[in-house]
Amino acid sequence: xxxxxxxxxxxxxxxxxxxxxxxxxxxxxxxxxxxxxxxxxxxxxxxxxxxxxxxxxxxxxxxxxxxxxxxxxxxxxxxxxxxxxxxxxxxxxxxxxxxxxxxxxxxxxxxxxxxxxxxxxxxxxxxxxxxxxxxxxxxxxxxxxxxxxxxxxxxxxxxxxxxxxxxxxxxxxxxxxxxxxxxxxxxx
Amino acid sequence: xxxxxxxxxxxxxxxxxxxxxxxxxxxxxxxxxxxxxxxxxxxxxxxxxxxxxxxxxxxxxxxxxxxxxxxxxxxxxxxxxxxxxxxxxxxxxxxxxxxxxxxxxxxxxxxxxxxxxxxxxxxxxxxxxxxxxxxxxxxxxxxxxxxxxxxxxxxxxxxxxxxxxxxxxxxxxxxxxxxxxxxxxxxx
Numbered sequence: 290x291x292x293x294x295x296x297x298x299x300x301x302x303x304x305x306x307x308x309x310x311x312x313x314x315x316x317x318x319x320x321x322x323x324x325x326x327x328x329x330x331x332x333x334x335x336x337x338x339x340x341x342x343x344x345x346x347x348x349x350x351x352x353x354x355x356x357x358x359x360x361x362x363x364x365x366x367x368x369x370x371x372x373x374x375x376x377x378x379x380x381x382x383x384x385x386x387x388x389x390x391x392x393x394x395x396x397x398x399x400x401x402x403x404x405x406x407x408x409x410x411x412x413x414x415x416x417x418x419x420x421x422x423x424x425x426x427x428x429x430x431x432x433x434x435x436x437x438x439x440x441x442x443x444x445x446x447x448x449x450x451x452x453x454x455x456x457x458x459x460x461x462x463x464x465x466x467x468x469x470x471x472x473x474x475x476x477x
Numbered sequence: 478x479x480x481x482x483x484x485x486x487x488x489x490x491x492x493x494x495x496x497x498x499x500x501x502x503x504x505x506x507x508x509x510x511x512x513x514x515x516x517x518x519x520x521x522x523x524x525x526x527x528x529x530x531x532x533x534x535x536x537x538x539x540x541x542x543x544x545x546x547x548x549x550x551x552x553x554x555x556x557x558x559x560x561x562x563x564x565x566x567x568x569x570x571x572x573x574x575x576x577x578x579x580x581x582x583x584x585x586x587x588x589x590x591x592x593x594x595x596x597x598x599x600x601x602x603x604x605x606x607x608x609x610x611x612x613x614x615x616x617x618x619x620x621x622x623x624x625x626x627x628x629x630x631x632x633x634x635x636x637x638x639x640x641x642x643x644x645x646x647x648x649x650x651x652x653x654x655x656x657x658x659x660x661x662x663x664x665x
Contacts, residue, residue, distance in 0.1 A: 292595045293605040312510050315503035322500050399626025407480045417481040425500060428623035435616035438587025
């Protein structure tokens with residue numbers, strides 16, 4: 290049961306973004322720019338940062354949603370699982386490994402990012418902008434995870450829900466739209 | 478030294494918001510709505526939430542900035558110090574104490590907010606909206622603190638800098654404007 294009355298048809302973050310639409314709009318816009326805007330990181334790579342931060346914060350809703358979005362973008366389900374359990378042996382580029390290490394540090398505290406982590410990322414070809422965006426995406430999901438769990442929003446147990454949500458996130462992105470969540474809570 | 482090249486005239490968050498203005502805009506808008514928009518919580522109470530979360534995250538820049546803003550709004554410097562060291566004995570209302578307890582929990586993890594904390598806040602007269610906004614302000618400063626420290630932005634050591642910044646935040650709010658930071662880094 291959420292701590293405040295939310296639309297029962299809209300679990301997790303969706304009900305919170307519906308509860309206060311004026312605060313939801315800039316949150317959605319920031320997410321759209323960072324996760325779908327122009328970037329030298331692929332959409333899958335950026336969703337991966339969102340999912341490992343959410344996993345580190347044990348936010349089940351956000352982890353499931355952004356893992357499903359990563360899987361849909363990659364067309365396979367193994368990479369997203371591997372980065373969550375062991376970044377260094379996961380099948381991503383050296384640059385991506387070092388960015389995920391930075392994101393994992395930010396998840397705990399901004400102070401946990403070390404000059405060595407940054408040097409390694411730069412040696413592996415990461416640009417200043419990629420480092421900036423990695424830190425800001427990790428910081429944004431530190432917001433989302435706290436928003437979702439701090440108000441005890443509902444976490445649907447069925448993975449089909451997250452597949453439907455991921456489909457919306459991959460097809461339509463993060464900005465608000467009419468009937469955005471049509472059919473989201475309907476069983477397949 | 479910041480991990481990425483930032484305008485040296487703009488320390489802390491100010492240089493980061495200048496580095497990528499497209500992502501800065503929704504961050505600023507969200508902050509303006511939450512900290513300066515219509516609310517049954519005073520601006521000082523909302524700045525206080527920002528400062529205790531930043532203090533918990535040991536983000537020196539954000540703590541100093543929002544403590545100075547709280548002090549300026551209250552016209553005294555004692556309350557902001559007391560809420561950071563012991564919420565329960567600080568000179569704020571019972572409602573505010575229970576909201577600050579929730580914010581402190583969110584700072585660590587959304588999962589740390591308990592039904593008992595929410596019950597207590599409601600018994601002390603907190604509305605659903607006040608609880609929502611407390612959680613979201615605490616989540617937003619969890620973003621800010623990680624952004625500021627994760628990229629090692631500069632933390633000016635002199636308290637006069639934060640007085641000048643607080644003056645801008647109290648007088649002009651958080652939205653972007655021409656010459657927003659004029660004179661910020663100039664010594665008094």
